[in-house]
Every structure is written in C-alpha cells, then in structure tokens.
Amino acid sequence: MATEIIFPRVDMDMASGRFSRWLVEEGRPVAKGEPLFEIETDKAAMEIDAPASGILRGVRAARGEEVPVGAAVGWIVSHGEAWREPASAAPHPEPAILSVPEAAAAPSEVAPPAAVLDPPTTLLRATPLARREARRLAIDLHRVQGTGPRGRILAADLPRQQDATTPPDAAAPDLLRTGLHREWRGQPEHAAGLPLVFLHGFGSDLSGWRAVSAGLQGSHRLLLVDLPGHGRSGAAGSTGFEDLVDAVQAVLDEEGVRRCVLVGHSLGGAVALGLLDAGIVEVAALCLLAPAGLGPEIDGSFLSGLLRARSEASLAPWLRRLFADPAAVTPAFVRATLRGRTGDHVACQQALAEAVFPDGTQGISLRHVLGRVTMPAKVVWGTRDTIIPPRHAAALPGRIALHRVEAGHMPHVEAAPLVSALIAELARSVPA
C-alpha cells in the first residue's frame, strides 16, 4: 500500500510553502521518522520526516517549487510492492487520514520492523531526582509531561503514588483486567465522599486534567481514567464507542464506584453520556466540557492531522487549533504530546476515530440521552471552539446549565480555575 507524502502545514497561517530539497533519492529505501525532505517557510527551513517506511517513489516536487499545503509531493511504497502512479494528482484540499484506511490494510502486508514503532527519540529533560524516582517506581518518563523550563520533568510531575491517595476500600488496580490505567487523587479523609470521575478527550490522556484536578483534590476524591489507546492504558481491543463505554464502566466496577459525579471532555463527554445511557453507574451529577455526540460536525482535518503527525513540526499546528490562544501550545507541550504516543496508540486511535468520527463526521448521536438528565448538570463550552462547534449546545433541556466561557476546545486548560469552580459547585449540589 502506498503512503502519500503530504506537504505539511507547519504554521497556522500558511497556505503554501517552498519545497527545498529531497534528502532521500527516488527509489531509495527510507524508514519512518527519518528526515525525508526540507521545506522553507517565511520563518525557517525545516526537515520533514518520512510518514512511513518503504521506498520513495513518484516524487513530484522539485527544488524551489511553491507547493500548496496538503498536496502530495511523493509516495512511499512497501518493499517489493509494484509502483503505479495514482491517477489523481490534484492537491488535497485538507489532508484527511480517515479516508485512508491504514488500519484496515491487508493482513498480507509485510509488517514494518519493530524499530519504526518506537516513540520518537526526542531529548528527554528530567531532573536527576525525577529520573531516580522514575527508576524506583518503574515509571516511563516518556509518558510524563514536564512542567519545568523547556518541558523539564520535575519530581513533582511524576504520577502520584497510590499509598496516600487510594481510598481504603479500593482494590489495587489490576491493569490486566481492563487494560485501562486510572489514578486516584485527593485526600484519604474524603474517601467516604462522592468521587468525581474524569474522562479525557480524543488524543489526550488523564494528565490533561492536571490544572483542574489541582483545584479540586484538596476537597474531593478524584478518579482519572486513561481511555483505551490513550495515556498509559493499553492499546488492545476496544475500538467502537460501546467498547469505550464498557471499558470505563469496568474500571468503575473495579474501583467500587457505584455513584459518582461524571466529568467528561469532548469524546470523554460522549462516553459520560454513554455511561448515563447504560444506566449501571448512578450519575449523581454531570459536567460535560465541549462534549461530542450532540451534533454531526467535528473538525475532521484536525483529527486526521493529529493522527498523521509524526514530528513536532507537523503536530504543533494541529495542537494549536485546540486553543483560543495558539501561544498556549508551547514546544514542551508539543514534545510531551509526541512523546506520549506510541505506534500502537496511534493505530488504536485511528481505528477509534474511524469508528466514532467516520469521514470527519460524528457518527455517534447521544442527544436522546439529554432527555434522561434529571440530575444537576452543566455543559461548558468555549465560545471560540473550532473543533466541535459551540452551537451543538443550542436547545439543551432547560434543566441543564450552559456555561459559555472564553476559550477554545480546552476550557479545562484555558479556563481551569473557572472550570474547577463549576465542578466544585456541581459536586456541592448533590448529597454525599
């Protein structure tokens, strides 16, 4: 199967760029992640990595040529695969990975060598103490987002250990049962209180709740879950929406959570509605942040760009779309995001995207579940969200409060203190 080599968007406001030169000759082998060609923007020259392993074929961009963003500049074909130039040579208006069913590739395709699935080898910055603690606790530092300068990982950035925070009645987490990673936060003295369960969005992980949970863990017990194929959860199995809901319900069963406040962002918001719909866990209150499942639109190019990105240069522009202020996306954030993704995770997320958001459309509709919202509930939406349009919050049932906040798609990051306060208010409104 041939993989298109797309001229990337490396800057928010670029429509085209200058192709500088190939770094690999046509007909020569190239490994995924190796520098493949150079481009120039107004600001800088940049190396672009190969999106796949194979042989470079059909190069159609030459030195000095101005190329539109999204255009194919060549192809990478598998070793031994016959090469025939595709008929369509028109530039893609927007690269859309979801129409390229890579995960559905024929089983006869030769598997790439294991090495190309390794996470990108970016420089890891961590203090000596963080490294020592990570060794002691068997934590993979590539999965930790550093808060120090240039993304340096400090000892305080390591995931909190279970000892002080595990509620006394909770069983030790058994990853083998569900494969889902979860972390309890908060103080043991709140163990009897109603837990707040947090479900992150597509392509994120539980570390995205850092800012919001910081404002809540002094007074509540929080359960943060990594969805399948995200964060430190395994990539195996579940790819459909129902599988997601079942997997999270299984975590709640394992953790002894029968009643809780559910907080979900984006895809996690849809999962929260799915849990409510399934009716197993008792949802005492519900907080949905820019939830999926309330309308057909979603930024498909964001999904495909995110999944396609293999380098900091190609990932950063897509991450910037999440925020009202693109400056919120620091190089450290980009690095940490890239570092957190293994080949397995990306493949799993691709399958998930195809199942839940086929062809850049929301294939799940949970609007009917809103009629079952009888508990205190809030929907929070950034007025400048370009990933899922805020108008999906129009015509909510009257008993659901809508909070329109000055933010993009990430209100829990962009307006963390407010979102913390809203969740706390919601939790207060239900009896423990």
Next chain:
Amino acid sequence: MDQPVRELSYAQALQEAMAQAMEADDRVFLMGEDIGIYGGAFGVTGDLVERFGAERVIDTPIAELGSAGVAVGAALCGSRPVLEFQFSDFATLAMEQIVNQAAKIRYMLGGAVSVPLVMRFPAGSGTGAAAQHSQSLEAWFAHVPGLKVVQPSTPEDAKGLLLSAIDDPDPVMLFEHKLLYKTKGPVPPEPYRTPIGKALIRRTGRDLTIVATAIMVHRALEAAAILAADGIDAEVIDLRSLRPLDRDTLVDSVSRTTRLLCVYEGVRTLGIGAEISALIAESEAFDRLDAPIGRLGGAECPLPYNPELERAAVPQVPDIVDKARALVRGTV
C-alpha cells in the same frame, strides 16, 4: 539563675582570642602594619601592645613579602606568629612566602618541620575602599594544598576559629569580612575552639540549601526569612571553612532539600561556588537534585568605588530571594 549572655563585636572577639592565646602560650606573638600603638587599621589589635609589649605586638614596615618571610621563618623556628595584613588584597605582595614557602615546606622536608603560622586578612567590599582594597580572594588560597582557609561569619566563630588556627601546626588563613568587624554576638568568655573544616547549619529547611560564606551567611538568613513568608523553607549553611571543605554536611543537606544555591562574594566564575557545585554533582546527592544548581557570586569586574555600583557588584538579599524562588518554583 542564668547569666546574661555576654556580647562582643567580631573585632573584639578576635582580639580576645589573640589575648587568651598569648596569655596561655609565650610562643604566640603578633605582627602587622599599624597593629601596635595605632591598634590596627580596623582596631582589631586595640590595646594589646600595652598589655603584651612591643616585643610581642610588632609593627612591621609596609613590606608584605618581607613580613611574611619573617613570619614563616619564626614559625619554622618554633614560634606561633599571627600575621595581620592590612587588607587581604595585599596578599598578592606576599604570594611567594604564602604559596611557595608556607604551604610547601612541611611537604618538601618530609614532615621534619611544620609552619604553625596564622595570617589574618580583612576582606570583602562594602566600605567604599575601591578595587584594590575590597576583593575576596579566599578561593585563590583554598586552591593550594598545604594551606587552610577559614571565613568566620559571627563573633563566636571568629574567636573559636582563630584559637583553632593558632593551635594548628600548619599555616591557616583567616578571611575576616570588613563589614562584620562591628557586628555583635554572644561570645563565651573562656577560650574555646571552633573546629576547622566543619560547616554549620544556621537554619534548617526543607526546600533548598543555601551555602553561604562570611557576610553572605547573614544575607542568606535574611533572604530565608523573606522566603519563609512565601512558604519556601530554606536551609542556610555557613561554610566557615573553605579548605578543608565539609563535604558530608553539604551532601547530606542537599540530599534532603534537593536544591542547592551557593552564595559568595568572590568573583562568581571559578569561585568557591564552582567547587561546591562540582562536589555535589559528583556525590551521592547528584540524583537527589530536582533543580539545576544555582550560584550567586561577585560580578566579573573590579569592584567599583561608586557605592551603588559596589552594592550591585556583589549578591544582595533580593538577589538571593529571587534566585531561591526560581529554583524552588522550577522556573530555571
């Protein structure tokens, strides 16, 4: 009933140490420029010439190399000379005797003799004495095996370290910060010894270790009080002795606090902070570090005469507060 605590100035404490040493041991005598009837440029020797006579409190000519040579010779012959330099900057004039003779004779003669010499140096800036009378050159001498280098920061340590230095069989250099001479503190009246080579934790803390010398100890303590209001709990170590260095106290402290800031008045580059930083980086405290090591030292220039510039050229309390905050909050 408790006796009221007796307080002396730093200069008085040094004088008391010399007086008690001379009373106890006839071999002890003092040399230096203007230390007799004038009482010393900073008044440290005071009226000692009246109490012990001009034979034991000897005014020297303005000839540091010659005086140092006489002192080394006297020490080799069994005396216990205490040589005062009028300013530590003038140690440059006596380099040959200090570095090539005093520091090396015991080694060169296979231990057959030793040089029980004490040299006292008024040091540091803050008095408007300009570039040739304000330096902190202690790290130069701490680089030389065969010399011991101490920097008391309180009257109590000034007396205790000077008495230890006089007892010591080898050359010991005392760097006395000029701004400290008039500071007062409790000083036990009896003779006592403060061990050479032992640092002292002046304030315990959990969040970072500030290692400071001489006047910087006081600035670090002041900074620690400000930091405490911010919820930052700084440990302050008074290094007291540059050679030998108290490795164990430093390593143990940094292992607990996970952060290190060195504060010293000598020029920052290649100064004592470099040695402490390297010592920690090489030690078992290395993988307890949760922030880069910080150093605050003197500016890379001759000390200015202008008082504002002079202040700006050495670490002040706000500098220490800012740097410590940055280290603890993970912004550097």
